[in-house]
Amino acid sequence: MPERDVCIIGGGMSRWGVREASIIDMAQEAAKECFDEVPALKKKDVDGLLFASSYCGRRSFQVNIAPVIAERIGIKPTSMCTRLDTLCAGGSSGIILATGLIKSGMADVVVVAGGEKLYTPQRWETYYSELASIDHDWDGAQGMGLPPPYFSMTAQEHMKRYGTTKEQLGAVSVKNRRNGSTNPKGHFQKAVTMEEVMASRVIVPPLSLFDCCPITDGCAAVLLTYEEKAKELTDRPLVYIRGTAQVSLHSMSMNWPGEHLADWLHLRTAAKRAYEMARVGPDDIDVAMTHDCFTISEIVEMEDLGFCKKGEGGPFVESGQSDFGGKLPVNTDGGLLSCGHPFGATGIRQAREMLHQLQGRAIRQVEGAEIGLTHNLSGLNVEHTILIYGREP
Amino acid sequence: MPVPGVPILDGKYPSSMDLYPLEAKEFNRIHQFYENLRQKRFTTTKCKKCGHVPFPPRVVCPKCNSDDLEWVDLPTQGKVLQFTEEVAGVPLGFEAPLIHALIDLGEGRKLVSRIINCKEGQLKEGDAVKLAVFDIPPMIIEKKGGVMDEAKRVFFAFEPVKR
């Protein structure tokens, strides 16, 4: 069978936030919205399910969750039904794998879903479980599982080396919280001012409350299929998956691949590969969802994704280049800072927003957007994952 | 002590909640690292075939795939390149301030480690720090006949060198 072009045709999200719901409940909410977007689809047409969740084993006492989700949402997979875990990039990993399965003909119509129930009945377990997210025996045992300290060192390095300011970090938060204020599915719907950001309580210097994404419950789902089937199922403009990459160069705090903590060689490596596969460059990207787990992350990402020169990420965001009216709007739905970050769901949330952007029906629409990029970093910055979407294959 | 909500765990050791490595030789082939640590030695494995010295230690050389490895000592003193102090939101099992530092160990080796025995605001870039070894709670291993064996454990951090 010749290679097929792969399209994303529908997307859904549960409400995200501190939810009075289980992961199984939220997966049904997300799948419902996803199926509702593609009324022509019959559930028996769906032959695959990839479910991304890192914490269902730990916080929901449920491993092998994919068959449970399949049964609850009423599908009977015949090509693939599995869970995957790439922490913060799990959802994007699912989309990459589904693309490969559909491109090769091993699957036809795949639901990629994911999510987490991160809030446990007692708060200590919510935070304590975070220690499982990194190299357990070496870094977890050093108390490095909660990411603010590590990203504070990244921010310190960026400030020292390039003169980045706390206001420039704050500009990312103000932009993303403003974008998210009209997103009914996100954790927050409240814009914040620079004054509020600067006055917010310090988490780990130089990072304050509004520099950090919250802990969030939620699920998301998207539907992928091949081009001909997509034309049958939807009258909306087709959105193709054009380029992908996932790069891991080290595992623990000891073997950092860059020159310094604000030099993300693994991200540049991923970007090069994804751009080449998609046959585009950074200047061709009209809209991007990048992994703003911390404000400093989005600043470094602007640089190492090639949207601005190394060291100029601070002025780039401060001058509005990553906002509407600038070079390319970034995190148009609010990003992690406003939507929150239920790890396995985040890449799928990004894909859903990208689908809506490239189909011209986003809540905050980038006029004429044709090519978009989504990006995740995972864990203690140990992996970078990129997807490039386009209106053409 | 009874565990609320899960009374069946009364007196049981839930290793899936254990913050520290399962260091005992019954569970860990780099058990020797912790034995060396107990002697205040900071060690790793060196490949006898290609000479590669990765950290953390391995059971197989990641460069040449040889499993003929030997234990070698790493420096136990280094210099603070960068650090952070976490005062609020410190996870269970750690006390505030939770300090982490990027440490230059020399020989082209850097690592991020916890800094202990150090007050908030005391550490500075360039400060000398040295290996600190401390006892952590034992892991409880079920032996033949249901006998519970306490396997003692140590772990490490770094601490300021007193001036």
Ligand SMILES: [Zn+2]
């Ligand atoms: Zn070797």
